[in-house]
Amino acid sequence: MRFDLVLFGGTGDLAWRKLLPALFQSFRHGSLPADGRIIGVGRGAMSDDEYRALIAQRLAEVEADKRPSDAEFARFAQHLHYLRMDLSQPADYAALRELLQAREADTVVMYLATAPSLFTTVCQQLGAAGLATERTRVVLEKPLGHDLPSNRAINAAVREVFSETQIFRIDHYLGKPSVQNLLALRFGNAIFEPLWRRENIASIEITMAEQLGVEKRGEFYESTGALRDMVQNHALQLLCAIGMEPPISADADAIRNEKLKVLQSLKRWTPETVTRDVVRGQYAAGQIAGKPVPGYRQEEGVSPTSQTETFVALRTEISNWRWAGVPFFIRTGKRLAGREASIVVHFRQVPHAIYRTPLGAANRLTIHLQPKDGLTLQLMAAAQSQADTGGVQTLSPAALDLDFDQRFGTERVGAYERLLLDVIAGRLNLFVRADEQEAAWQWVEPILEAWQQANARGEAPRPYVAGHWGPGAASALVARDGHSWMEEF
Incomplete structure (x- = not known):
């Protein structure tokens, strides 16, 4: 070609x-x-x-x-x-x-x-x-706009020149091999589909954590923040991949139609639910890998009185028959304790326990996006040696671990490589349609408006020490549903 x-x-x-x-x-x-x-x-x-x-x-x-x-x-x-x-x-x-x-x-x-x-x-x-x-x-x-009106304005201007089938709105997370394997896991295997619903899944957790700060991008980040930079696009696209119904085919519009339905089914925000179910934070000075790092307000290009969030944690639900009542937890932040991007599916406890198990132990499926690339399925298995427990056998967690680099080799196609080749070939499957973007902006706008009002009242983001996992309120958010973030198990 x-x-x-x-x-x-x-x-x-x-x-x-x-x-x-x-x-x-x-x-x-x-x-x-x-x-x-x-x-x-x-x-x-x-x-x-x-x-x-x-x-x-x-x-x-x-x-x-x-x-x-x-x-x-x-x-x-x-x-x-x-x-x-x-x-x-x-x-x-x-x-x-x-x-x-x-x-x-x-x-x-x-x-x-x-x-x-x-x-x-x-x-x-x-x-x-x-x-x-x-x-x-x-x-x-990205970012394609700063809010819903600016997103619509850009899309309208671009569509005056190009048709929708000529427009490739890129989200590099969709090109990651693990995201491709997430779709293959769901729609290429029979064993998970019967379990992929509210009766069997207790909660789903999406984490995108960075150890880096804003580096030399302070001026850009001041006008963006974590919600616009990560949640409105990357996190919601991952949520769609987890929550969507099986498409009728692998064609681009069939997949994107199902993602749009997820975005349209997300619970709408009110001022009360934003206050209750969304945590915004901003990193203070601390240590990363034993080295001192400045707080966000001391970064180059950042206002010393900045109210820009560098951390977001939230709880939401998909209001449909498959997912009603299942909490979806999303968190993302800079200067956190580790670099990790993952999706964790927490399955429910067995309905009647006949074995002893550690407190909180249950089946979990972890989809690793970075730095590791693979899947981990936690099962419960009988311990080989155990103290007398009155004749009741004790189970312990055991992991089935699939490392994609080891299985398929380290020379697999990277995210941008895959996406660039898809553009040249004209494949739209891994690109975002205009109505998806608008639905995502519609969903986050009430949060932005609530924060703007909070800023006017002088309410700053919750501080957290660099090198930790964010404000303590993020742990309290999931604890209200009886859950914990992965590192807290």
């Missing part, structure tokens, strides 16, 4: 940290179509060779097993080109058109790795320059 991938923001942070390493890995794996161009777009003057040298320098900083050898990069560099553009100038889009028309590619991908404020401008200019043809696809990075 002959393709052109135009990377707006081609010298930016996302391009060199995620996108170009992913494109190189697909080249290394032989899955990147050979007859393709990657055109980096930036504001600075640069030749193709200078751009290639810059990317070579960046790729030398990635993990050792993903770095190219000199010979590998020399071959990969033949795909790399550079174009200087001012994204507000029509003449520069005319230059892009000439570059693309120099050869007729089968597919042209416009990847907008830019600030969301530029999405509308770029798409309008692409349309005016005649670059939005039926062969064109546009990729939009």
Whole structure:
């Protein structure tokens, strides 16, 4: 396939940290179509060779097993080109058109790795320059808007130029191998489906924890916060994968229709339930891996009186027949005790216990997203040696552990690599539809409004010490339902 991938923001942070390493890995794996161009777009003057040298320098900083050898990069560099553009100038889009028309590619991908404020401008200019043809696809990075009105405005502007089937709204969590295996687990195996309902599941917990702080992104994070950065997109997409009904097929719209139903079935927020069922926190100075780290308000680009949340924990429910009454707990935060992304399905206790078991022990299925990639199923098994218990046998937890890296090899396709290849091939299954995004924004908006009112009253996020698992109120939140976070077992 002959393709052109135009990377707006081609010298930016996302391009060199995620996108170009992913494109190189697909080249290394032989899955990147050979007859393709990657055109980096930036504001600075640069030749193709200078751009290639810059990317070579960046790729030398990635993990050792993903770095190219000199010979590998020399071959990969033949795909790399550079174009200087001012994204507000029509003449520069005319230059892009000439570059693309120099050869007729089968597919042209416009990847907008830019600030969301530029999405509308770029798409309008692409349309005016005649670059939005039926062969064109546009990729939009998150965050797509700051709230529901801005999200709708961006989507409306983009749809004036591109059809919905040409728009790829990317959420890199959907490209993770473990998320793909979650869908395979649910819809490719018969053993779990009969159990996947309120009669057998006590609660479901979604955790996305980071040890890092905001690093050099304080100014960006001040206007975003954890709810917009992680919950509105990543966490809700994971919740959909867990909670959705089986689609009629693996087609993109069949899957996305079922995800939309989940979002529409989430319990609506009221001021009272936000107060009761949502915890917002902000990290204070502490220690990570034995080293002191500053509090959020001491980070570069952050206001010393900031009320931006760096931690969110919440309880919600899906109001349908399958899930009615089952609590879904979501938490995400920065400067926490560990780096962990996982989904934990807590099954109910057996209805009649004939064995002794440790307090709180029950079957659990853990889907590991990062840093480990795999599944752990906790069963109860008879202990081989035990003290006299009056003739009643004691059971102990035993884990069945599936490590995907060991089972399938460490060279599996990464999230961005998978998603980029899907864009080139035109597969929409792992991308978010406009109505999904709007439903997600509709659901989080009452929380944002309640926090805005709390800020006006001078109510700050709950502080937590860096290196811990968030405010104590997050533990109290799950304890009200008789549950605990995974690390508290």
